Amino acid sequence: MKKITKEVYLKWYEDMLFWRKFEDKLAAVYIQQKVRGFLHLYNGQEAVLAGALHAMDLTKDRMITAYRNHVQPIGMGVDPRRVMAELYGKVTGTSKGMGGSMHIFSKEHRFYGGHGIVGGQIPLGAGLAFADKYFKRDSVTLCYMGDGAVRQGSLHESFNLAMLWQLPVVFICENNGYAMGTSVARTSHSTEIWKLGLGYEMPCGPVDGMDPVTVAEEMSKAIERARSGGGPTFLEMKTYRYRGHSMSDAQHYRTKEEVEEYKKIDPITQVLNVIKEKKYATDDEIKAIDDRVKKLVKECEKFAEESDYPPVQQLYDVVYEQENYPFVEHKI
Amino acid sequence: MKTIQFREAIAEAMSEEMRRDESIYLMGEEVAEYNGAYKASKGMLDEFGPRRVIDTPISELGFAGVGVGSAMNGNRPIIEFMTFNFALVGIDQIINNAAKIRQMSGGQFDCPIVFRGPTASAGQLAATHSQAFESWYANCPGLKVVVPSNPKDAKGLLKSAIRDNDPVIFMESEQMYGDKGEVPEGEYTIPLGVAEIKREGKDVTIVSFGKIIKEAYKAAEELEKEGIECEIIDLRTVKPMDTEAILRSVKKTNRLVILEEAWPFGNVATEITYQVQQKAFDYLDAPIAKINTADTPAPYSPVLLEEWLPNHEDVIRAVKKVMYK
Ligand SMILES: Cc1ncc(C[n+]2csc(CCOP(=O)(O)OP(=O)(O)O)c2C)c(N)n1
Ligand SMILES: [Mg+2]
Numbered sequence: 238m239k240k241i242t243k244e245v246y247l248k249w250y251e252d253m254l255f256w257r258k259f260e261d262k263l264a265a266v267y268i269q270q271k272v273r274g275f276l277h278l279y280n281g282q283e284a285v286l287a288g289a290l291h292a293m294d295l296t297k298d299r300m301i302t303a304y305r306n307h308v309q310p311i312g313m314g315v316d317p318r319r320v321m322a323e324l325y326g327k328v329t330g331t332s333k334g335m336g337g338s339m340h341i342f343s344k345e346h347r348f349y350g351g352h353g354i355v356g357g358q359i360p361l362g363a364g365l366a367f368a369d370k371y372f373k374r375d376s377v378t379l380c381y382m383g384d385g386a387v388r389q390g391s392l393h394e395s396f397n398l399a400m401l402w403q404l405p406v407v408f409i410c411e412n413n414g415y416a417m418g419t420s421v422a423r424t425s426h427s428t429e430i431w432k433l434g435l436g437y438e439m440p441c442g443p444v445d446g447m448d449p450v451t452v453a454e455e456m457s458k459a460i461e462r463a464r465s466g467g468g469p470t471f472l473e474m475k476t477y478r479y480r481g482h483s484m485s486d487a488q489h490y491r492t493k494e495e496v497e498e499y500k501k502i503d504p505i506t507q508v509l510n511v512i513k514e515k516k517y518a519t520d521d522e523i524k525a526i527d528d529r530v531k532k533l534v535k536e537c538e539k540f541a542e543e544s545d546y547p548p549v550q551q552l553y554d555v556v557y558e559q560e561n562y563p564f565v566e567h568k569i
Numbered sequence: 570m571k572t573i574q575f576r577e578a579i580a581e582a583m584s585e586e587m588r589r590d591e592s593i594y595l596m597g598e599e600v601a602e603y604n605g606a607y608k609a610s611k612g613m614l615d616e617f618g619p620r621r622v623i624d625t626p627i628s629e630l631g632f633a634g635v636g637v638g639s640a641m642n643g644n645r646p647i648i649e650f651m652t653f654n655f656a657l658v659g660i661d662q663i664i665n666n667a668a669k670i671r672q673m674s675g676g677q678f679d680c681p682i683v684f685r686g687p688t689a690s691a692g693q694l695a696a697t698h699s700q701a702f703e704s705w706y707a708n709c710p711g712l713k714v715v716v717p718s719n720p721k722d723a724k725g726l727l728k729s730a731i732r733d734n735d736p737v738i739f740m741e742s743e744q745m746y747g748d749k750g751e752v753p754e755g756e757y758t759i760p761l762g763v764a765e766i767k768r769e770g771k772d773v774t775i776v777s778f779g780k781i782i783k784e785a786y787k788a789a790e791e792l793e794k795e796g797i798e799c800e801i802i803d804l805r806t807v808k809p810m811d812t813e814a815i816l817r818s819v820k821k822t823n824r825l826v827i828l829e830e831a832w833p834f835g836n837v838a839t840e841i842t843y844q845v846q847q848k849a850f851d852y853l854d855a856p857i858a859k860i861n862t863a864d865t866p867a868p869y870s871p872v873l874l875e876e877w878l879p880n881h882e883d884v885i886r887a888v889k890k891v892m893y894k
Contacts, residue, residue: 323869336869
C-alpha cells in the first residue's frame with residue numbers, strides 16, 4: 238500500500254471537507270429549488286471514498302456506484318463545477334443536464350455512474366471487470382452499493398459470476414445503517430452483510446468505514462488481489478449518513494442521539510485531529526485549506542448558476558448515435 | 570360525501586377490504602413502519618399489525634413472486650412497488666407467473682393479487698424514475714390494468730381490484746397522492762372496465778387516464794372560453810378497455826384527441842386509434858390526434874422535461890387541429 242504520509246492526511250482533509258461543503262451547498266440550493274428531483278447526500282460517509290481513492294490507481298482503475306454519487310466523480314478527477322452544473326440541469330453538466338443528481342458519469346475519469354435503480358449497478362460493475370479481464374488489462378473496478386441494495390437478486394447473481402470467472406472487481410457495501418427508513422436488522426435474518434461473500438467463497442470482511450486509514454488498508458489488499466488475478470473481494474464498510482435519505486425524510490426511524498454518536502467519529506474530524514496532533518499543519522495552514530474549500534464551492538455555484546440550459550434539440554441528440562434517427566412524434 | 574386525499578382513498582380501500590377479508594395482506598418497501606414511502610398506508614400497521622402489513626427488503630423480484638405464490642395458496646396479496654419503475658426488477662414474476670398461472674393450469678388456480686404503486690413522471694427524476702408502463706402490462710394477456718385519476722375512483726376501483734380473482738396492476742402517481750376529492754361516506758365499489766365521462770361536450774372527445782387527465786381539464790376550460798366544448802372520457806381501466814364508451818362519444822363529437830403520458834410507439838392511444846378507425850371510421854371528421862411523452866428517455870433538465878411531457882397547451886393545439894381551427 239502507498240504510505241499514508243502527511244500529504245495524504247492533508248489531502249484527505251481538504252478533499253473530504255470539500256465534498257462535505259459541496260453537498261451542504263447542494264442542500265441549500267435544493268431548498269431554493271434550483272436543484273430538483275431527488276437529492277441523496279453523502280455526509281458522513283466520506284472516509285469510504287477517501288480511503289478507497291488512496292488505494293486505487295487513478296490512471297486506470299474504475300468506479301461505479303448508486304445514486305449517492307456526487308462526490309465520487311470529483312474524487313476521481315471530474316471538475317466539481319461540472320457536477321454542480323449537472324444538478325442544475327445545465328448544458329455544462331457532466332451529462333449535459335440529462336441525468337441530474339442520480340446519474341453522474343465521466344467516461345474520461347472512469348466513473349461509470351450514478352445509478353438510480355437499487356442494485357442495478359452491481360452486475361455492471363462485474364461487467365466492467367469482465368471487459369478488463371477479457372482485454373487482459375490490469376485495471377480494477379470498485380463496485381459500490383448500499384446496505385439495502387445487497388438484498389437484490391442482482392448481487393447474488395453477480396457474486397457468483399464474478400467468482401466463477403474470477404473477475405477483477407471489489408464489491409463494496411456502504412452500510413450506513415439504513416435503506417431509506419429501514420434498518421439493516423429489519424431486512425435480513427443476518428445483519429453481518431460481509432458474510433454474504435462466504436456462500437460464494439469470496440474473500441470478505443467488515444471494515445471501519447469511518448476511518449480512511451482502515452479503509453485504505455483493506456481496499457489496498459482487495460485491489461491488489463484483483464489486480465494480480467486473485468478475483469473479487471466483498472467488503473462491508475460500516476459507515477453512517479447524517480442527513481435524511483433524500484431531502485424529504487422526517488427521519489422518525491432513528492434518534493438525534495444516534496446521529497450525534499456517529500458525528501463523534503466523523504471522518505473529517507478524525508483526520509483533522511491527526512493533523513493537529515502530529516502537527517502536520519499550523520492553524521493558519523488549516524484555515525487556508527478551509528478558505529480554499531469555501532472559495533471552490535462558491536465557484537461551483539457561480540459556474541452552475543451562470544451556465545445555460547441545454548437547447549431543446551438535445552432531448553433527441555443523445556438518445557441514439559445515429560443521426561436523423563426517425564423519432565415518433567409525440568405532439569401535434 | 571367527504572373530502573379526502575388520494576393517499577387516504579388508497580389507505581381506506583385497502584383497510585376496508587382487509588377488515589372484511591382476513592386473507593388480504595399488504596407487502597412492500599416502507600409500507601409498514603414508515604407508513605408508506607408516500608404515506609399511502611398510513612395507520613395500517615397500527616391497525617392490522619406486522620402479520621398483515623409487511624415491510625420488505627429491496628427485493629422486488631422476491632416479494633412479487635412471494636405474492637404470486639401465496640395467491641396460489643389462499644392469500645389475496647396487495648403488493649406495493651415504491652414506483653412501477655422498480656417493478657421492472659420483479660416483472661418476470663408478474664408476466665411469466667401472475668398473468669399465466671390460471672391459463673397454464675387449465676383454470677385450476679386463481680391469482681387474486683394486486684400490484685400497486687405510482688406510475689409515470691413526478692418532476693425532475695430523470696430517465697429511470699419517470700416511466701409509464703401501462704401499455705406494457707396492458708399488452709400482456711392475463712392482467713388487468715387500472716389507472717385512476719381522483720380519490721373517488723381510486724377507492725372504488727382499488728376495492729374492486731382487491732376483490733377481483735385475477736391479477737390487477739393498479740397505478741397511482743406521486744403527484745396525485747396529495748390531491749383532494751369527494752368520496753361517498755359509505756361502502757362503494759366501482760367496476761373495473763368501465764370508463765367515465767368526466768366532462769360532457771359536443772365538439773371533440775378527449776380520452777385520457779391517470780394524473781395527466783388534469784391537463785385535459787385545464788385545456789377544456791380554456792377552450793370553453795373560445796366556444797369549444799370538449800367531452801373528456803377517463804378510461805379509469807386501461808385493460809379491459811371500455812371501447813364502447815369511446816365509440817359512443819366519438820359518434821357524437823366526430824373528433825378524437827387522446828392524451829396519454831407514455832412513450833408514443835405502440836401505446837394505449839395507438840390501440841384506441843385502431844379501435845376507433847375500425848369501428849367508427851365513417852363518423853370521424855378529422856384524423857385522430859394523440860399526445861404523448863417524447864420518444865426518448867425522460868431528461869432531467871427542466872427545459873427539456875417541459876418539451877418531453879405533454880401539457881394543456883399541447884391538448885389545446887391538438888383539439889384545434891382536429892377541429893380545423
Ligand atoms: C429497484 C429499486 N427499488 C426501490 C428503489 C427506491 N429506493 C431508492 S434508494 C432506496 C434505499 C436504498 O438503500 P441503500 O441501498 O442502503 O443505500 P443508501 O440510500 O443508504 O445509500 C430505495 C428503496 C429504487 N430506487 N430501486
Ligand atoms: Mg443504506
